[in-house]
Amino acid sequence: MNNIPVIHMSSVTKKYYIGEPNELQILFDIALDINEGEFVSIVGASGSGKSTLMNIIGLLDRPTDGSYMLNGTDTKVLDDIQLSRIRNKEIGFVFQNFNLIPKITALKNVELPLLYAGVSQKKRTERAMELIELVGMGDRYTHDPSQLSGGQKQRVAIARAMANNPSIILADEPTGALDTKTGRMVMDLFHRLHKEEGKTIVLITHSPELASETDRMITISDGRIIADADRTSYNADEAVAEQEVSAPEGKEAEGE
Amino acid sequence: MNILESIKMAFTSLMINKMRSFLTMLGIIIGISAVITITTIGNSIQKTLSNTFSTLGSASLELYLEIKDDYEGDDYEQDEDDMIKLSMVDELISQHPNELYMSKSEDFGQAHLMNSENSELTVNMLGITDSQFKLPTVRKQIIKGRAITKTDCEEKKHSCLVTDIFLEQYCKDDENIIGKTLTFTMESGENLHFTVVGVIEYTELERNQLGMNKSSNLNDIATHIYVPYHTMLKLSGKDPSKTSVDWVNICWTSECDVETAKKYCREYFDKVYANNDQWQVAIYDPEEQLGMINTVLNVITIAISIIAAISLIVGGVGVMNIMLVSILERTREIGVRKAMGALNTDIRRQFVIEAIIICLIGGLIGVLIGITNGFLISAIAKALMNSMASQYAEYITLTVQPSVTAIIVSLGFSMATGLVFGYYPAERAAKMNPIDALRYE
Numbered sequence: 008m009n010n011i012p013v014i015h016m017s018s019v020t021k022k023y024y025i026g027e028p029n030e031l032q033i034l035f036d037i038a039l040d041i042n043e044g045e046f047v048s049i050v051g052a053s054g055s056g057k058s059t060l061m062n063i064i065g066l067l068d069r070p071t072d073g074s075y076m077l078n079g080t081d082t083k084v085l086d087d088i089q090l091s092r093i094r095n096k097e098i099g100f101v102f103q104n105f106n107l108i109p110k111i112t113a114l115k116n117v118e119l120p121l122l123y124a125g126v127s128q129k130k131r132t133e134r135a136m137e138l139i140e141l142v143g144m145g146d147r148y149t150h151d152p153s154q155l156s157g158g159q160k161q162r163v164a165i166a167r168a169m170a171n172n173p174s175i176i177l178a179d180e181p182t183g184a185l186d187t188k189t190g191r192m193v194m195d196l197f198h199r200l201h202k203e204e205g206k207t208i209v210l211i212t213h214s215p216e217l218a219s220e221t222d223r224m225i226t227i228s229d230g231r232i233i234a235d236a237d238r239t240s241y242n243a244d245e246a247v248a249e250q251e252v253s254a255p256e257g258k259e260a261e262g263e
Numbered sequence: 264m265n266i267l268e269s270i271k272m273a274f275t276s277l278m279i280n281k282m283r284s285f286l287t288m289l290g291i292i293i294g295i296s297a298v299i300t301i302t303t304i305g306n307s308i309q310k311t312l313s314n315t316f317s318t319l320g321s322a323s324l325e326l327y328l329e330i331k332d333d334y335e336g337d338d339y340e341q342d343e344d345d346m347i348k349l350s351m352v353d354e355l356i357s358q359h360p361n362e363l364y365m366s367k368s369e370d371f372g373q374a375h376l377m378n379s380e381n382s383e384l385t386v387n388m389l390g391i392t393d394s395q396f397k398l399p400t401v402r403k404q405i406i407k408g409r410a411i412t413k414t415d416c417e418e419k420k421h422s423c424l425v426t427d428i429f430l431e432q433y434c435k436d437d438e439n440i441i442g443k444t445l446t447f448t449m450e451s452g453e454n455l456h457f458t459v460v461g462v463i464e465y466t467e468l469e470r471n472q473l474g475m476n477k478s479s480n481l482n483d484i485a486t487h488i489y490v491p492y493h494t495m496l497k498l499s500g501k502d503p504s505k506t507s508v509d510w511v512n513i514c515w516t517s518e519c520d521v522e523t524a525k526k527y528c529r530e531y532f533d534k535v536y537a538n539n540d541q542w543q544v545a546i547y548d549p550e551e552q553l554g555m556i557n558t559v560l561n562v563i564t565i566a567i568s569i570i571a572a573i574s575l576i577v578g579g580v581g582v583m584n585i586m587l588v589s590i591l592e593r594t595r596e597i598g599v600r601k602a603m604g605a606l607n608t609d610i611r612r613q614f615v616i617e618a619i620i621i622c623l624i625g626g627l628i629g630v631l632i633g634i635t636n637g638f639l640i641s642a643i644a645k646a647l648m649n650s651m652a653s654q655y656a657e658y659i660t661l662t663v664q665p666s667v668t669a670i671i672v673s674l675g676f677s678m679a680t681g682l683v684f685g686y687y688p689a690e691r692a693a694k695m696n697p698i699d700a701l702r703y704e
Contacts, residue, residue, distance in 0.1 A: 095603060100603070
């Protein structure tokens with residue numbers, strides 16, 4: 008772990024319709040540091056501004072004011088092309104509705120970020136297969152998304168997010184479209200990636216239960232961070248207990 | 264991302280929606296196939312004409328008298344002084360001895376003679392220069408002996424060429440006709456003696472023209488007897504140097520070409536006729552006629568092609584329409600691609616290439632259909648010709664020649680159609696805001 012935080016935000020604000028009578032401020036003075044290897048959840052009700060914050064973290068949107076440093080790089084000075092490149096290499100997105108590209112195979116979906124990174128076909132397939140195996144989808148990589156269940160789709164999507172070995176995995180309500188059981192499976196996968204691969208994961212959710220599983224819970228309300236609880240110490244024994252509960256399921260997922 | 268990956272990706276997308284891709288292509292296919300069909304027909308007609316011309320047409324300039332453009336009198340009589348004289352032609356040729364030569368044939372009137380079975384035959388006597396046999400029009404097949412030579416003309420020999428039909432009429436294919444001296448009784452009652460030096464074979468077309476197939480009695484057919492031109496002049500009591508002619512053919516050797524020959528003739532006769540305020544010498548080049556037909560054909564082909572090309576624009580609008588629909592449908596996909604790090608250029612290129620591929624494949628199919636149409640139409644034309652004008656059928660070789668230029672231009676044009684009509688939708692896709700695109704339902 009180095010000293011530079013992966014994400015360093017200070018005084019980030021976001022306004023829409025600037026200068027118009029219906030000017031709308033979504034984020035107020037956000038200050039946030041996320042270090043390498045952290046598993047952070049951002050919780051908030053809908054409309055609290057957590058999606059906007061996620062878009063800014065994911066470099067899909069720019070803050071109106073304030074600074075956002077990603078791995079020590081000030082994102083303000085970057086142009087759209089540079090932002091795309093960083094998005095490609097440093098950020099892995101996992102969406103609520105999976106957002107796999109229809110009618111192409113799971114493998115091709117996982118290859119997508121590698122394709123835009125300019126990796127050769129041979130290396131792309133190699134890396135994608137590796138990831139598909141990692142998420143336990145080794146026997147279904149030729150299926151296209153319409154032939155996969157929700158949980159399977161999300162696992163493919165997570166493999167895709169991992170493709171370029173990004174600094175952060177940004178998961179927006181990853182279990183929102185899944186039932187409890189498969190949602191559990193996906194959460195276990197995140198825990199595994201966090202523990203085994205040491206990934207920095209930012210989980211955006213409206214569910215306090217899911218958030219309570221993570222090391223650190225950031226609560227956002229009306230565009231402001233109202234709580235930032237580091238739960239690492241508290242989480243230690245719970246994590247052990249959790250692992251015992253989820254172990255059979257984890258194995259099942261691997262064995263699939 | 265390189266261009267090859269983009270092309271592969273575009274193919275994948277097009278294969279996903281095969282029916283739609285094909286229907287989109289249809290507009291392009293119809294447009295291109297129409298253009299190629301028309302240009303193939305036009306090109307084939309040209310090729311057929313020029314082939315027919317080179318087998319039947321002549322490679323000589325025809326010189327004859329015509330009224331000067333600025334002549335305003337009402338006397339249209341040709342005086343002996345106005346006529347083209349052989350001496351002029353000789354002088355022209357002597358100025359360019361290795362480049363030009365004269366070719367002339369003239370009717371010498373009918374004659375009669377008795378064959379070996381003592382029945383009377385009628386023949387048409389024809390005086391020809393030796394060069395007549397060099398012309399494609401009279402490129403006769405000498406089957407026995409030799410042709411009329413320069414020496415025959417210069418020394419005014421009494422040699423003659425007979426035809427294969429005459430041979431049958433006269434002596435039933437006697438092997439020893441060469442060297443025999445025949446006696447012809449002219450209309451004037453005069454008897455002339457000519458020694459046979461060669462036998463030529465009539466072409467199928469000439470046989471038909473002589474009525475070979477219709478006439479019941481072979482001996483009724485009047486065939487041609489060719490005698491040296493100068494011998495004929497002498498026998499008619501004319502002085503070659505003072506003889507005037509209605510027309511004369513000027514040919515050129517390999518050391519010269521048609522344009523130079525034309526220039527020589529023009530220069531010489533303009534000088535000679537400079538003081539004649541009524542007449543000048545016209546120089547007629549049959550190839551020019553062909554050129555004119557070709558020009559007309561080209562104009563027609565281009566005009567119809569343009570009309571057909573308009574359907575390409577309609578096809579192009581179809582492509583644009585489908586691309587817009589497809590982009591709307593794939594908004595989420597575009598959002599995902601952008602979130603995954605696709606640049607605007609990657610997205611734009613992906614959709615432009617899809618449009619170009621649709622148009623290019625449509626164009627290729629159109630070209631194939633167009634060429635097939637050309638062959639089908641030629642087959643129909645051949646069948647029609649065989650039933651309607653059978654006697655000429657074998658002289659006209661129908662050549663199907665798709666125009667390579669048209670094919671290249673149409674393929675280029677269809678690609679350009681894809682580029683032009685694909686660019687706007689692709690640009691729209693590229694400019695999409697990834698957040699909105701990801702949220703699109």
